[in-house]
Amino acid sequence: xxxxxxxxxxxxxxxxxxxxxxxxxxxxVQAALFLVLTFFSCAIIWMVLEAEFLAIVxxxxxxxxxxxxxxxxxxxxxxxxxxxxEGFIRYLPFGVLVGLLMAGMLISVVGSVNFGLDKFAExxxxxxxxxxxRELGLxxxxxxxxxxxxxxxxxxxAIVAAIALTLxxxxxxxxxxxxxxxxxxxxxxxxxxxxxSEKKK
Amino acid sequence: MFExxxxxxxxxxxxxxxMTFIIMKIVAITLPLMLCVAYLxxxxxxxxxxxxxxxxxxxxxxxxxxxxxADAVKLMFKEIIIPTGxxxxxxxxxxxxxxxxxxxxxxxxxxxxxxxLADVNAGLLYVxxxxxxxxxxxxxxxxxxxxxxxxxGAMRSAAQIVSYEIAMGxxxxxxxxxxxxxxxxxxxxxxxxxxxxxxxxxxxxxxxxYFIAGLAETNRAPFDVSxxxxxxxxxxxxxxSGMAFAVFFLAEYAxxxxxxxxxxxxxxxxxxxxxxxxxxxxxxxVPVLGDVLGSGIHWLLLKTAFILFFFLWMRATFPRYRYDQxxxxxxKVFIPITIVWLLVVGLLxxxxxxxxxxxx
Numbered sequence: 153x154x155x156x157x158x159x160x161x162x163x164x165x166x167x168x169x170x171x172x173x174x175x176x177x178x179x180x181v182q183a184a185l186f187l188v189l190t191f192f193s194c195a196i197i198w199m200v201l202e203a204e205f206l207a208i209v210x211x212x213x214x215x216x217x218x219x220x221x222x223x224x225x226x227x228x229x230x231x232x233x234x235x236x237x238e239g240f241i242r243y244l245p246f247g248v249l250v251g252l253l254m255a256g257m258l259i260s261v262v263g264s265v266n267f268g269l270d271k272f273a274e275x276x277x278x279x280x281x282x283x284x285x286r287e288l289g290l291x292x293x294x295x296x297x298x299x300x301x302x303x304x305x306x307x308x309x310a311i312v313a314a315i316a317l318t319l320x321x322x323x324x325x326x327x328x329x330x331x332x333x334x335x336x337x338x339x340x341x342x343x344x345x346x347x348x349s350e351k352k353k
Numbered sequence: 354m355f356e357x358x359x360x361x362x363x364x365x366x367x368x369x370x371x372m373t374f375i376i377m378k379i380v381a382i383t384l385p386l387m388l389c390v391a392y393l394x395x396x397x398x399x400x401x402x403x404x405x406x407x408x409x410x411x412x413x414x415x416x417x418x419x420x421x422x423a424d425a426v427k428l429m430f431k432e433i434i435i436p437t438g439x440x441x442x443x444x445x446x447x448x449x450x451x452x453x454x455x456x457x458x459x460x461x462x463x464x465x466x467x468x469x470l471a472d473v474n475a476g477l478l479y480v481x482x483x484x485x486x487x488x489x490x491x492x493x494x495x496x497x498x499x500x501x502x503x504x505x506g507a508m509r510s511a512a513q514i515v516s517y518e519i520a521m522g523x524x525x526x527x528x529x530x531x532x533x534x535x536x537x538x539x540x541x542x543x544x545x546x547x548x549x550x551x552x553x554x555x556x557x558x559x560x561x562x563y564f565i566a567g568l569a570e571t572n573r574a575p576f577d578v579s580x581x582x583x584x585x586x587x588x589x590x591x592x593x594s595g596m597a598f599a600v601f602f603l604a605e606y607a608x609x610x611x612x613x614x615x616x617x618x619x620x621x622x623x624x625x626x627x628x629x630x631x632x633x634x635x636x637x638x639v640p641v642l643g644d645v646l647g648s649g650i651h652w653l654l655l656k657t658a659f660i661l662f663f664f665l666w667m668r669a670t671f672p673r674y675r676y677d678q679x680x681x682x683x684x685k686v687f688i689p690i691t692i693v694w695l696l697v698v699g700l701l702x703x704x705x706x707x708x709x710x711x712x713x
């Protein structure tokens with residue numbers, strides 16, 4: 153077994169094991185952390201497939217940003233684990249049925265009938281100076297430039313919509329305005345009044 | 354003398370030989386780094402104390418030189434107390450999660466022309482990705498301690514790190530736009546010429562923003578609200594003691610050194626000598642003088658030390674930011690500036706403005 157095969161089998165095993173843990177472990181924070189581990193081993197498998205840009209971006213976006221926010225929310229929630237375990241036995245047969253159905257469908261689609269080794273030629277090895285990032289960029293900004301830009305605009309719309317939906321302007325809240333604080337002049341704050349001194353009665 | 358070592362070594366299989374070389378390189382990077390971290394703490398205490406007209410550590414060894422060693426020994430022999438009600442495994446694994454990215458990012462740093470552990474072509478992206486993983490150490494430490502102060506500190510610092518990562522990422526996009534490459538070695542090579550060829554000049558706003566975002570990323574003063582002593586005791590590592598605390602400490606300082614090294618690679622010409630383009634070729638041919646004045650690893654170390662000094666200077670100078678002002682600075686000031694400057698850099702590159710982009 154070469155080092156590449158070893159890396160593949162090792163991280164594939166880690167990935168499947170941690171993905172199983174995501175749905176079986178009781179503590180939600182631990183489940184989120186196992187999901188992080190799943191992403192991480194997935195990134196390494198992509199790296200073995202010479203897709204280093206995707207692998208690094210997976211770590212950067214999903215592990216570095218999305219899962220951090222996810223953990224944030226999960227940590228803040230006060231989840232009662234006992235209540236979640238109620239009815240486990242009751243729903244078990246139905247859950248197993250759905251699971252088996254899903255697994256059967258997945259196997260029938262991605263199984264060896266459609267994706268067997270004999271259906272595909274072995275992917276060609278790239279030379280050592282092959283730059284995955286550059287190739288992706290070239291294709292994205294020439295051949296697929298319109299779909300790419302449209303996807304970007306859709307994401308932008310989603311961001312604007314999410315902010316617009318959640319932004320509440322409360323008139324009672326006092327905001328600091330640093331630009332006004334900096335621009336303040338002496339005359340805005342001080343008023344000199346001339347008056348006669350008062351006499352003691 | 355070492356012939357027998359050589360014969361044993363060459364009889365090993367090829368894979369084992371490569372592995373041995375890689376591990377030796379890793380040790381050659383990590384050990385000096387750890388020593389640098391130890392003496393950075395000494396330098397920090399000395400620099401700040403001289404700025405505040407004090408003497409600083411001066412009792413252990415001549416002029417206090419052995420102080421960091423004494424501190425390390427003290428921390429090693431202290432007991433690691435695991436709080437009751439804490440999540441034990443996560444509590445113990447989070448220091449590891451904090452320091453691993455701080456060390457892993459050094460794999461792609463080029464110390465000299467071609468002198469990097471892994472000369473990968475997506476080096477900059479790799480550094481960004483690895484540094485973004487570092488936040489897990491903080492979050493998990495805060496959560497698993499089962500302490501309110503720790504959780505609040507972790508929340509503050511995680512939100513801060515995630516927001517400043519965007520400004521930092523944009524600053525790095527400017528660099529890769531200017532250099533036309535993600536490979537850190539190519540980025541340095543794109544700056545060769547003279548001091549004005551380095552990217553600090555055309556990317557000056559990005560350089561400043563990168564440095565300030567670096568301060569915020571490493572939770573250094575004036576952005577150290579995550580461990581603000583007067584508000585939340587010591588933030589996310591309040592429950593840690595002994596070596597577990599020391600590992601967090603190591604991670605913070607290793608991150609500082611990493612950010613300084615990256616800043617000097619991306620904006621200050623990395624290993625390139627500042628005298629390049631000024632000195633005639635004949636001087637560089639002189640045996641010792643030429644090596645010292647010419648490009649080499651010592652210039653990278655000097656530039657890194659220079660930026661590290663700024664880190665310490667900032668800490669001695671500025672009072673702590675308020676939390677909402679940190680967020681305002683990150684989101685409403687830095688991100689717009691970087692986006693505008695990205696546009697400017699793009700136009701400069703398109704117009705082939707000299708002396709940076711007219712060579713081709």
